[in-house]
Amino acid sequence: MLGKMKAIVKPRPGPGLEMATVDIPQIGPRDVLVKVRATSICGTDLHIYNWDAWAQSRIKTPLVLGHELAGDVVEVGDQVKLLKVGDYISADSHVSDGVCYVCRNGQPHICQNLKILGVDTQGCFSEYAAIPEVCAWVNDKSLPPEVASVQEPLGNAVYTVLAEPITGKTVAVFGDGPAGLNATGVARASGAGTIFLVGKHDFRLGIGKQMGASVVFNVQEPGTDVVPSILAATDGVGVDVVLEMTGNPQAINQGFQVLRKGGRFSAFGIPSNPVELDLNSALIFKGARILGINGRLMWDTWYQMAGLLASGKLDPRPVITHQIRLEDYQEGFALMMSKERNVGKVVMFP
Numbered sequence: 001m002l003g004k005m006k007a008i009v010k011p012r013p014g015p016g017l018e019m020a021t022v023d024i025p026q027i028g029p030r031d032v033l034v035k036v037r038a039t040s041i042c043g044t045d046l047h048i049y050n051w052d053a054w055a056q057s058r059i060k061t062p063l064v065l066g067h068e069l070a071g072d073v074v075e076v077g078d079q080v081k082l083l084k085v086g087d088y089i090s091a092d093s094h095v096s097d098g099v100c101y102v103c104r105n106g107q108p109h110i111c112q113n114l115k116i117l118g119v120d121t122q123g124c125f126s127e128y129a130a131i132p133e134v135c136a137w138v139n140d141k142s143l144p145p146e147v148a149s150v151q152e153p154l155g156n157a158v159y160t161v162l163a164e165p166i167t168g169k170t171v172a173v174f175g176d177g178p179a180g181l182n183a184t185g186v187a188r189a190s191g192a193g194t195i196f197l198v199g200k201h202d203f204r205l206g207i208g209k210q211m212g213a214s215v216v217f218n219v220q221e222p223g224t225d226v227v228p229s230i231l232a233a234t235d236g237v238g239v240d241v242v243l244e245m246t247g248n249p250q251a252i253n254q255g256f257q258v259l260r261k262g263g264r265f266s267a268f269g270i271p272s273n274p275v276e277l278d279l280n281s282a283l284i285f286k287g288a289r290i291l292g293i294n295g296r297l298m299w300d301t302w303y304q305m306a307g308l309l310a311s312g313k314l315d316p317r318p319v320i321t322h323q324i325r326l327e328d329y330q331e332g333f334a335l336m337m338s339k340e341r342n343v344g345k346v347v348m349f350p
């Protein structure tokens with residue numbers, strides 16, 4: 001399709017973003033062109049906005065940001081097989097090559113030559129986006145666009161929680177950002193027992209309660225002592241499952257301290273630096289299992305998520321605290337970087 005569109009771009013190296021008028025992307029033979037209905041801001045976008053060390057090493061400008069979306073297919077490439085014009089789709093941000101050793105072993109979400117939408121390719125903070133068929137997911141037409149858009153991060157939580165059985169288990173979730181709040185919701189929807197949620201912001205912990213947390217801890221509050229409290233509440237045993245959604249070294253260590261012997265530790269949060277850990281007590285003598293969680297399983301996680309959403313037991317809408325116009329993106333980014341963090345997910349509408 002020829003023409004111009006508005007898009008949020010990183011025009012050149014350096015902090016900040018601009019709203020610009022750019023060409024509608026031309027699709028390749030295996031892509032579809034999507035008219036974006038909704039798109040949401042992710043932590044990754046904040047790194048690119050701030051132009052931190054990771055962004056400087058990874059991002060090539062000019063770049064249209066964004067990898068979480070819902071939209072309608074308006075054009076399909078010659079070799080596209082599964083999708084057709086009119087399909088209502090979202091996307092997994094992980095663009096795999098489909099041919100490497102890891103892909104051929106059934107793990108395309110961690111492809112050896114992985115590309116990320118809106119990071120290594122042009123993204124979806126725009127009116128139109130070119131999406132490779134290999135990472136497109138067809139939505140149920142009844143799914144509201146704001147919910148369909150946040151499935152990509154919600155899928156992280158689904159994978160983190162359901163990597164092993166959760167029903168009836170005691171769970172400690174570390175982190176009250178969208179990932180932790182979604183993980184709380186998925187654990188509750190999947191029949192977890194007591195869920196302890198550890199965070200730093202009362203606003204977000206309030207959402208955590210709505211998502212199904214049994215007990216919340218604000219570590220900023222004087223007198224809060226997470227480890228003894230959780231151990232006391234579990235008769236000194238600790239929890240069956242720890243879901244680490246922060247990457248914070250202190251949270252990681254606390255997570256292992258409250259994990260019961262033989263328990264499961266799902267590691268999703270990404271530390272900024274190497275983390276020191278006492279392997280003897282954390283892992284070996286504990287007989288613990290640490291699962292590294294990256295992205296979402298393609299497409300096991302998406303099918304599980306669709307089932308959970310259709311059941312009505314999982315509803316991510318309390319986590320979607322703001323819905324704004326794409327033009328007002330600065331407001332959305334400011335909210336997500338504010339000290340107070342009175343925000344969950346911000347969804348933007350082009």
Ligand SMILES: [Zn+2]
Nearest residue numbers: 042068152153
């Ligand atoms: Zn994301």
Ligand SMILES: [Zn+2]
Nearest residue numbers: 100103111112
């Ligand atoms: Zn691959």
